[in-house]
Amino acid sequence: MLSRVLIIGISIGSLLMLAACGGGDAAQDTTVHNTTVSKGQALIDLKAALDSGAITQDEYEEQREKILEEE
Numbered sequence: 001m002l003s004r005v006l007i008i009g010i011s012i013g014s015l016l017m018l019a020a021c022g023g024g025d026a027a028q029d030t031t032v033h034n035t036t037v038s039k040g041q042a043l044i045d046l047k048a049a050l051d052s053g054a055i056t057q058d059e060y061e062e063q064r065e066k067i068l069e070e071e
Contacts, residue, residue, distance in 0.1 A: 042067045
């Protein structure tokens with residue numbers, strides 16, 4: 001009887017320890033999203049918007065100044 005209780009206790013303990021390990025095949029998203037754009041890339045994108053007609057010359061100048069003033 002004691003050995004049966006001991007075996008059940010060890011089995012339950014083992015299952016609890018495994019359950020705390022993250023669930024086995026549980027999919028985890030470890031993707032890092034980097035949304036920082038360099039000033040150079042921002043200026044290139046801004047110029048492309050101007051060249052395609054998406055923004056006006058005035059809008060281009062205004063945004064260009066903002067980008068160049070950023071630290």
